[in-house]
Amino acid sequence: MSTTPPPFSSRSSPPDEAPQAPPPILGRPAAAPGYGYGWEPAPCPPQARNGFGVTALVLGNIGALLSFIPFTFWLGAPLGALALIFGLMGVSQARKGVADNKGSAVAGSILGGAAIVIAAIWLVIGIAAFSDAADESGGTTESTAPADPGDVYETPAPLKFGQTHTYDDGVTITVSKPKPFTPDESAGGHTKGNAAVQVKITIFNGSDKAMGVALPE
Structure with a gap:
């Protein structure tokens, strides 16, 4: 008597056949069996820190503008000093690769230095003018009359x-x-009878x- 093997069902695999990988999902490559699906995203690059350079450029422009005006140069000097400091810090950050606006930092440093120099010139002019005015007001008027003819x-x-x-x-x-x-009686140095x-x-x-x-x- 012969025995007939049962037919293969659609849910079973034929004997001695290796398991197949699942079909790939659209948009993703097929992964090797036993490893999950998809790739990990690449890390984002660090954001540039351009704050020092931008601050130096803004303060340098304002300080240089104020230093050209005679009555506001005293405001331009401190702003120029801050622009110079922030500009040097921005240049240092750009050299380290942390910032990418080295040009703005250099321009802010130059404007800050110019503001300090111009304010110093105005200060010297003001001191000289004040000194001359004090000499003229406090000076003594020479008499034209000789002490002894x-x-x-x-x-x-x-x-x-x-x-x-x-x-x-x-x-x-x-x-x-x-x-x-x-x-008369009010005449000085006169004696009655002379x-x-x-x-x-x-x-x-x-x-x-x-x-x-x-x-x-």
């Missing part, structure tokens, strides 16, 4: 009343003839310089 003009020979003496520089002096004079006379002294400045007159006491 004998120090400037030579003593002339005695002249008669009414005669005129001319100095070498063109100054002339004339003393008129004395006339009787009666002083004779008093009045003379007229005429001085003409024929020189090209200012002249002061000082009468002896």
Whole structure:
């Protein structure tokens, strides 16, 4: 009697046949048996840190603009100093590969340095102007009158009343003839009973310089 083997069902595999890999899913390559499906995503590159360079460029522009104005240069100096500091830090970050805006950092450093120099120039000009104004307001006015007329003009020979003496520089002096004079009670240096006379002294400045007159006491 012979035995007939049962037919293969659709859910069973024929004997001695290796298991087949599942069909691939659209969009993904077929994976080897025993290993899961799909690939791991590649890591994202680190984001550039450009904050120092951008800050230096902004502060440098503002500081340079303010330093050109006479009344706001004192604001441009600190902003320029900050721009210089941030710019140098930005250049250092770019050299390390952390930032990619080295040009902005360098430009901010240059503008910051220019702002400091311009503000310093304005400061020197202001100090010089203030010093000159203080010297003019606090200076003493020199008197044109000589302390002693004998120090400037030579003593002339005695002249008669009414005669005129001319100095070498063109100054002339004339003393008129004395006339009787009666002083009042307020006249200084007069004693009652003494004779008093009045003379007229005429001085003409024929020189090209200012002249002061000082009468002896």
